[in-house]
Every structure is written in C-alpha cells, then in structure tokens.
Amino acid sequence: MANEIPYKIYLEENEMPKSWYNLRADMKTKPAPLLNPGTREPMTAEELEGVFCKELVKQELDNDTREIEIPADIRSFYKMYRPSPLVRAYCLEKKLGTPAKIYYKFEGNNTSGSHKLNSAIAQAYYAKQQGLKGVTTETGAGQWGTALSMACAYFELDCKVYMVKVSYEQKPFRREVMRTYGASVTPSPSEETEIGRKILKAHPGTTGSLGCAISEAVEKAVSTEGYRYVLGSVLNQVLLHQSVIGQECKIAMDKYGIKPDVIIGCAGGGSNLGGLIAPFMGQKLRGEADYQIIAVEPASCPSLTRGTYAYDFCDTGMVTPLAKMYTLGSNYIPAPNHAGGLRYHGMSSILSELYDEGFMEAKSYRQTEVFEAAELFARSEGILPAPESSHAIKGALDEALKCKETGEEKTILFGLTGTGYFDLVAYEQFNNKTMEDYVPTDEEIAESVKTLP
Numbered sequence: 160m161a162n163e164i165p166y167k168i169y170l171e172e173n174e175m176p177k178s179w180y181n182l183r184a185d186m187k188t189k190p191a192p193l194l195n196p197g198t199r200e201p202m203t204a205e206e207l208e209g210v211f212c213k214e215l216v217k218q219e220l221d222n223d224t225r226e227i228e229i230p231a232d233i234r235s236f237y238k239m240y241r242p243s244p245l246v247r248a249y250c251l252e253k254k255l256g257t258p259a260k261i262y263y264k265f266e267g268n269n270t271s272g273s274h275k276l277n278s279a280i281a282q283a284y285y286a287k288q289q290g291l292k293g294v295t296t297e298t299g300a301g302q303w304g305t306a307l308s309m310a311c312a313y314f315e316l317d318c319k320v321y322m323v324k325v326s327y328e329q330k331p332f333r334r335e336v337m338r339t340y341g342a343s344v345t346p347s348p349s350e351e352t353e354i355g356r357k358i359l360k361a362h363p364g365t366t367g368s369l370g371c372a373i374s375e376a377v378e379k380a381v382s383t384e385g386y387r388y389v390l391g392s393v394l395n396q397v398l399l400h401q402s403v404i405g406q407e408c409k410i411a412m413d414k415y416g417i418k419p420d421v422i423i424g425c426a427g428g429g430s431n432l433g434g435l436i437a438p439f440m441g442q443k444l445r446g447e448a449d450y451q452i453i454a455v456e457p458a459s460c461p462s463l464t465r466g467t468y469a470y471d472f473c474d475t476g477m478v479t480p481l482a483k484m485y486t487l488g489s490n491y492i493p494a495p496n497h498a499g500g501l502r503y504h505g506m507s508s509i510l511s512e513l514y515d516e517g518f519m520e521a522k523s524y525r526q527t528e529v530f531e532a533a534e535l536f537a538r539s540e541g542i543l544p545a546p547e548s549s550h551a552i553k554g555a556l557d558e559a560l561k562c563k564e565t566g567e568e569k570t571i572l573f574g575l576t577g578t579g580y581f582d583l584v585a586y587e588q589f590n591n592k593t594m595e596d597y598v599p600t601d602e603e604i605a606e607s608v609k610t611l612p
C-alpha cells in the first residue's frame with residue numbers, strides 16, 4: 160500500500176515551502192535588465208521604487224539569491240488554502256485509453272479561483288509594510304483582480320483595478336466579487352486617465368488589452384500619493400512568489416517516487432508556467448535531471464510561437480520600463496477571445512530567455528479546440544476548468560494521445576490554474592457553436608512589430 164498513488168496527494172503543513180525559489184540564481188544567462196523608457200539605460204532600484212513597492216523592487220532585481228524566505232504573515236495566509244492538491248487524473252487516463260500517467264496541480268481551491276493569490280498576498284503584504292494607502296493594478300480575465308482585492312481586504316488596503324473591457328463585459332460576476340472585497344473596478348481603456356483617453360481616440364470601440372489596462376493602472380499609481388502599482392504576471396518577482404506551486408509539486412512527487420517526463424503550463428505573461436516549472440527547470444539548469452517543458456498559448460496571441468525576441472514596452476501606452484521578451488509588439492491588441500488572462504502581447508523575461516536557449520518549447524492552439532479539451536476534462540474529472548487552464552489541458556491531452564499511439568508510459572504533469580465558473584458566457588458560445596477562432600496573419604503581426612523601439 161505504501162507505493163499506491165492516491166487520487167489526491169496533499170502535503171502536511173510542515174512540508175510546505177518556507178522560502179520562494181529564485182530560478183534566476185541557476186540561470187547562466189540572466190534575464191536582460193529592465194530599461195528606462197527615456198534613457199534606455201538599465202533601471203535603478205530608485206527609479207523602480209517610484210512605481211513599485213521597495214521590497215518588491217529588491218526581489219525584482221535579485222538575480223543571485225537562490226532562496227528568499229517567505230514572511231510568517233504570508234505563510235500564515237497561505238495555510239488557509241495551501242498546500243493545493245496534486246491530483247492523479249485516473250478518470251481522464253481511462254477515458255483516453257492511454258498508458259500515460261497524468262497529474263495536475265489544482266490551484267482553483269480558493270475564492271479567487273486561481274493561482275494568482277500566491278503573489279497577490281505577497282505584494283499586498285509588502286505594500287502594507289511600506290505604509291502605503293493602496294495599490295493599483297490591471298486584470299484580464301479577472302482572477303488577478305479578484306485575488307488582489309482579497310489580499311488588500313486582508314491587509315486593509317485600498318485597491319483600484321482596471322479590467323480589460325471585453326472581460327469586464329463578459330464576466331460581470333467576477334467584477335462583483337472584486338467589489339465585494341472592496342475594490343473599485345474600471346473597464347479599460349477608460350476616460351479616467353490621460354493614456355486611456357489617448358487609446359480610445361486611436362482605437363475607437365476597442366475591447367482593450369492587458370497592455371492598455373497596465374498603462375492606466377501605472378498612470379493612476381504614479382499620480383496618486385501613497386499608492387504603488389502591482390502586477391499579477393510577467394515580472395521576476397511574480398514568478399518568484401509562484402514558485403510555491405512547483406515546489407509543492409516536487410515535494411509531493413518525490414514523496415511517492417514520481418518523476419514527470421513532460422511538464423505543461425498555459426502561458427500568457429508567464430506567472431503560472433514559471434511557478435510550476437521552477438524547481439524542475441532548476442534541476443535541468445544544474446544538470447541534475449531532464450524534463451520536456453511545454454508552454455501552451457492561444458493562437459490569437461502567440462507571443463512565444465510567433466513573436467520577436469526584443470526589447471519592448473510592457474504596456475500599450477509606452478510608459479512602463481522596456482523588457483527584453485518574446486513580444487508581438489506593445490501596440491498589438493488581440494481578438495476578444497475568452498482566454499482573457501492570456502491576452503498579453505509579451506512574455507516573462509525569465510521564460511523568454513529559457514525558451515530562446517532551448518530549455519523549453521511552445522505550442523499554440525485555437526480556442527475551439529481548447530474548449531473541446533475543457534469539455535472532455537470536465538466530463539472526466541468533474542472540474543469545470545478556466546479557459547486559460549484549458550490550454551494546458553489541451554497540451555496534456557495531445558501528449559497522452561501520443562503515448563497511446565506509441566505505447567510509451569510517460570508521466571505528464573500540467574497546471575490547472577483555476578476554475579471556469581465565471582466563464583460561462585464562453586462555455587455558452589462553445590455549446591451553441593457560435594464560438595469563433597481568430598488567428599492573426601503574418602502581415603498583422605509584422606505591422607505590430609514595427610512599433611518595437
């Protein structure tokens with residue numbers, strides 16, 4: 160019985176990570192530094208502290224400290240919903256008739272419905288420690304905004320959220336959860352900020368993008384005394400906080416002698432994927448083990464698979480620092496698909512560097528095939544997945560079906576980043592067969608990439 164793998168593997172409280180793992184410490188080639196948009200010189204801590212919390216800037220710039228201790232107050236909050244379960248997808252394996260063993264790390268077991276709370280509580284904690292009044296942010300699908308509003312309520316901070324307009328309209332209930340936790344929620348682009356007004360003038364009727372919402376949130380933060388801007392993905396500090404996901408996975412798998420052959424995560428800005436793969440990628444970088452690591456993104460916003468590796472603005476308004484990343488151009492506004500959290504023009508600098516060096520691969524899928532995968536997963540495993548997570552599911556299904564063809568007994572691990580119970584408009588369109596696929600042409604991407612600085 161000792162070797163029998165349970166359906167759900169939970170860690171004991173004393174097995175939970177006490178430190179975040181900084182993947183950059185094991186990277187021989189570090190991610191390129193953020194550049195000042197005016198001088199094009201590397202951003203100093205002092206410059207970044209005008210936008211971000213002081214301690215978060217320290218984490219953002221630290222390329223060398225392998226382990227950073229998680230403060231006791233954050234660990235205490237984590238215990239409300241962590242450790243999250245590592246689940247063996249026995250029912251899905253049976254449905255597929257595959258010899259592959261499929262595991263998923265389920266991050267939707269909290270009110271925010273996703274992994275985003277892991278970093279939201281950390282960023283709110285450091286804002287409170289700094290004595291700030293509040294924070295501003297953007298949100299795509301709404302998971303990050305929901306998570307941050309929960310974290311700010313916990314530490315009694317004000318929270319101003321700019322929500323991508325298409326998601327604001329598609330997901331009114333996600334918006335109401337944020338408001339219940341005390342956040343103000345504004346559809347972006349809006350008339351509230353100078354940048355919002357400029358974007359609306361240049362793109363009348365636009366459904367918005369994460370790049371637009373970031374511009375507005377940054378403007379609001381730097382123009383409001385006692386506020387700083389916080390971000391739910393892309394930045395080094397966020398991937399650092401999300402490393403608890405991968406660390407829990409590895410501790411749980413090691414406990415039962417399990418080694419994944421393939422690790423798959425959905426990729427928008429990179430927080431979930433970066434967190435999931437962190438300790439495994441660390442082993443790969445140190446030459447201790449090898450894994451096939453796959454990033455899965457929407458075909459409508461294919462930054463890794465069709466983007467350019469270059470310095471670019473992180474926002475549409477071109478007010479943020481420049482980051483070297485795989486990008487479609489900061490002016491790129493993707494089609495209003497339902498994977499709101501993946502509708503970002505760029506990718507984490509950490510993941511971009513690892514991808515460029517060949518340590519991981521990337522795939523993209525159209526949203527109808529992603530929802531087909533979501534439907535199969537829901538009918539097999541009993542969880543309605545978020546559209547973002549369903550990209551990872553689609554990737555896992557493809558790998559499991561390859562094993563069915565070849566007879567290989569691979570072990571597949573993927574990240575189930577959250578639930579889809581606020582995404583029922585999307586599921587309605589899928590069920591009614593009115594969902595459309597949009598894939599940008601090479602010409603559209605080339606036109607957008609012309610804006611690269």
